[in-house]
Amino acid sequence: MGEDLEKLKQRLPLLDYLRQQSWSARPVGQGTEFVGLCPLHAETRPSFYVNARKNLFYCHGCGQGGDLIRFVELSQHLSFRQSLAYLEQQNAADPGAVLEETAAFYQRQWPHYPEALRYLQQRGVHDAALLQELHMGYAPGGSLRRHLTARGYSLDLLRRTGLVNPQGHDVFYRRVVFPCYQNGRLVNLYGRSIVASAPPHRFLPGAKGGLYAWEQVRQSPEVILVEGLFDYAVLWQAGFRQATCSLGTHLTPGQFRQLCDHPRTVYLTFDVDANGSGQQAAQALAHRLRAQGISTRRVLLPSGHDPNSFFVQGGDARQFHSLLEEALS
Numbered sequence: 347m348g349e350d351l352e353k354l355k356q357r358l359p360l361l362d363y364l365r366q367q368s369w370s371a372r373p374v375g376q377g378t379e380f381v382g383l384c385p386l387h388a389e390t391r392p393s394f395y396v397n398a399r400k401n402l403f404y405c406h407g408c409g410q411g412g413d414l415i416r417f418v419e420l421s422q423h424l425s426f427r428q429s430l431a432y433l434e435q436q437n438a439a440d441p442g443a444v445l446e447e448t449a450a451f452y453q454r455q456w457p458h459y460p461e462a463l464r465y466l467q468q469r470g471v472h473d474a475a476l477l478q479e480l481h482m483g484y485a486p487g488g489s490l491r492r493h494l495t496a497r498g499y500s501l502d503l504l505r506r507t508g509l510v511n512p513q514g515h516d517v518f519y520r521r522v523v524f525p526c527y528q529n530g531r532l533v534n535l536y537g538r539s540i541v542a543s544a545p546p547h548r549f550l551p552g553a554k555g556g557l558y559a560w561e562q563v564r565q566s567p568e569v570i571l572v573e574g575l576f577d578y579a580v581l582w583q584a585g586f587r588q589a590t591c592s593l594g595t596h597l598t599p600g601q602f603r604q605l606c607d608h609p610r611t612v613y614l615t616f617d618v619d620a621n622g623s624g625q626q627a628a629q630a631l632a633h634r635l636r637a638q639g640i641s642t643r644r645v646l647l648p649s650g651h652d653p654n655s656f657f658v659q660g661g662d663a664r665q666f667h668s669l670l671e672e673a674l675s
């Protein structure tokens with residue numbers, strides 16, 4: 347029992363738990379101690395201290411203090427035993443807070459990395475509003491771990507979310523990063539390498555989420571479905587706001603259900619690559635969607651193109667609009 351308790355507290359450090367509960371704090375002194383407003387009593391001046399190394403809290407306002415279990419007992423009004431059960435459940439821990447912090451950190455990196463901005467230009471992205479809208483960021487590699495641990499996140503949590511590898515290095519290295527949201531919650535990060543020698547696509551472990559930006563388009567009677575986020579990005583820039591992205595040609599069951607949740611027309615705009623795999627995938631998907639009563643149109647880009655390269659090589663909104671009109675039903 348005692349040993350399990352220690353393990354539980356190690357797996358879920360008090361500070362990580364508090365941050366998951368949206369407790370905001372600032373470091374004091376050497377950075378092992380943090381102070382913020384007390385979650386246990388009403389106050390306007392921060393008097394709730396957490397020592398991240400000792401894994402303990404103390405509030406100078408209400409005089410309460412102790413470890414994680416004690417905090418749960420007090421904040422959730424549970425017995426010791428109930429608190430343990432509650433924490434075991436919580437420990438399928440919600441990585442939301444640390445992902446949000448990571449995405450915000452990456453968004454601030456653009457000005458320091460001209461090579462990343464050059465890459466955006468090559469991919470036809472030139473609208474600053476787009477970076478804002480999609481919360482796009484840049485992961486230089488080698489600085490995220492330091493930033494997050496300085497903010498009080500444990501190395502163990504960073505490893506569990508997959509942001510840091512077992513050797514302790516940042517996993518996203520020289521990648522353009524798109525946060526993936528589902529129902530307003532950040533559930534994953536997609537990183538596109540800007541160097542040719544690395545695998546181009548990378549996600550964190552776990553679900554990639556539903557269709558990209560689905561909340562914005564789900565009411566639309568016509569939806570453009572693309573494979574990649576840079577396809578999505580250039581369409582957004584060209585004014586096509588009824589687009590969504592499946593992050594690959596293979597839809598998850600959840601993504602498929604989303605497309606079928608309402609009568610609509612789906613414009614399948616997959617790559618027209620030499621080996622025909624994009625178009626084969628589009629045809630197979632069209633077949634499955636029609637079986638669910640969804641209208642489909644297959645958009646035929648010029649040979650060798652995806653929506654991104656189409657716009658990069660001079661295609662414009664008017665031309666893309668004609669492609670939509672000519673799409674095969």
Ligand SMILES: [Zn+2]
Binds near residue numbers: 387394405407410
């Ligand atoms: Zn207090």
